[in-house]
Amino acid sequence: MMKPLAGLKVLDFSTLLPGPYATMLLADLGADVVRVESPTRDDLVRNMRPQIAGQSAAFRYLNRGKRSITLDLKHADAAAVIHQLIDEYDIVVEQFRPGVMQRLGLDYTALAEVKPDLIYCSISGYGQTGAYADKAGHDINFLSLAGVASHMGRADAGPCPLGVQVADQAAGSHPAVVAILSAVIQRDRLGKGAQIDISMADNSVALQALLAPGALNGATEDSYESHFLNGSGFYDYYRTRDQRYISVGSLEPQFKQRLLETLKATELASLSDADLKVQLKEIFATEDLAVWQQRFSDVDACVEPVLTMTEAAQHPAFVSRDLIQTTADGEVQIAPAIRFDNEANELPAEAPVRGADTDLVMADAGLNNDEINNLRAAGVFG
Incomplete structure (x- = not known):
């Protein structure tokens, strides 16, 4: 081509x-x-x-x-x-x-x-x-x-x-x-x-397309964990029982609902984001990462494991895209990520x-x- x-x-x-x-x-x-x-x-x-x-x-x-x-x-x-x-x-x-x-x-x-x-x-x-x-x-x-x-x-x-x-x-x-x-x-x-x-x-x-414009126009400066996108709310990483991490990005109402349903914690829906985060920390700490991966594998809730690079290379999201390839000499490389004509x-x-x-x-x-x-x-x- x-x-x-x-x-x-x-x-x-x-x-x-x-x-x-x-x-x-x-x-x-x-x-x-x-x-x-x-x-x-x-x-x-x-x-x-x-x-x-x-x-x-x-x-x-x-x-x-x-x-x-x-x-x-x-x-x-x-x-x-x-x-x-x-x-x-x-x-x-x-x-x-x-x-x-x-x-x-x-x-x-x-x-x-x-x-x-x-x-x-x-x-x-x-x-x-x-x-x-x-x-x-x-x-x-x-x-x-x-x-x-x-x-x-x-x-x-x-x-x-x-x-x-x-x-x-x-x-x-x-x-x-x-x-x-x-x-x-x-x-x-x-x-x-x-x-x-x-x-x-x-x-x-x-x-800084989301945070800087407000700060430059009189809004209170966002600092560490002060904005819903940098850790003030439940949009964050959570430690699991085996000292791994899982990411939760369930911002929209439908994703938040599926998150809580999968965790069997729908009673937490009325909590503030900050209080919900405290509860999620306790919940995710009760099981190993593999358990949470399995539970959320077929749930469309914007919840994904924090993987190492070698784990990422084996993940279906990237394997199915043929993103990680091996040369004839056995060197593993990341293929060009931009595609044309679905090739x-x-x-x-x-x-x-x-x-x-x-x-x-x-x-x-x-x-x-x-x-x-x-x-x-x-x-x-x-």
């Missing part, structure tokens, strides 16, 4: 998580993504554990379906090489601190002179301008400054770190992909390129070894063997 983004070409200068996740989504949808990697400074994600065939499982997931070239961007000839490549590409994604690409001669202004319709996306912590533009940060910092962490946790313990990097992915990667594809449509209509500035901190503020997605090609495609990419850009060998001898490729 021809994928929707087949024909789009992306030069990816990013590392770690936000940029690679964004370009993985583009590659999953058919774009030709070429990673531009340092020959000497490794992407830290590549060295995480566990390792599979010399690269971490996380790296192999984030960089599947891509190609890789090595290029020493500080080399005097590196910018000229990129300038020669860029005419073949539609999109640049970079994740350096503001000003780095300009010092390398690879900023939007420099590359747009070579390719005026270039789409250039910069992903950074605090944006390309503003008081914090030059400041370092990580996911936990962006969520803290954006106000997210102020209502994400428990009243007696405060905020808690999340296992999913919300600012990096939901506030960095996904807006980047939306912006890039919007710019592709604009370019097709108007023939013009675009310079895209994605701030993970900005977009963390924007993610199950196949796993893309495995992530490249660093620099594996340098010669081919350079040849595609019009360099002959002598030119490639000369650049290599000069140390441009490391």
Whole structure:
């Protein structure tokens, strides 16, 4: 099946998580993504554990379906090489601190002179301008400054770190992909390129669609366990007898009724949400998780177990969608989650070894063997 983004070409200068996740989504949808990697400074994600065939499982997931070239961007000839490549590409994604690409001669202004319709996306912590533009940060910092962490946790313990990097992915990667594809449509209509500035901190503020608007317009600030969606009511997680957890999201009246019927506790229907929560804690603590799973398995009440990742991979909800797949070499991966025409997605090609495609990419850009060998001898490729 021809994928929707087949024909789009992306030069990816990013590392770690936000940029690679964004370009993985583009590659999953058919774009030709070429990673531009340092020959000497490794992407830290590549060295995480566990390792599979010399690269971490996380790296192999984030960089599947891509190609890789090595290029020493500080080399005097590196910018000229990129300038020669860029005419073949539609999109640049970079994740350096503001000003780095300009010092390398690879900023939007420099590359747009070579390719005026270039789409250039910069992903950074605090944006390309503003008081914090030059400041370092990580996911936990962006969520803290954006106000997210102020209502994400428990009243007696405060905020808690999340296992999913919300600012990096939901506030960095996904807006980047939306912006890039919007710019592709604009370019097709108007023939013009675009310079895209994605701030993970900005977009963390924007993610708070339900709680922030009220707070910004005079309502009492929501804190930990102060809103019905962050633990003030019975919409919450409950510990079971075997120290596992079950989630209850039975907000609507019909779901609440089915919840109480299944628990044989319909007499609790008149309690306030806070008082009902106290009773639910006691009830769920009387049985193991497996018991509650069985009782609610056929009940449409928005009650589901808190599963480990390996348990989730075996759950019928995902098995029936063919979301978890195994390669011929036995590696288990999450398949692309976006479907078209009701077709199950196949796993893309495995992530490249660093620099594996340098010669081919350079040849595609019009360099002959002598030119490639000369650049290599000069140390441009490391």
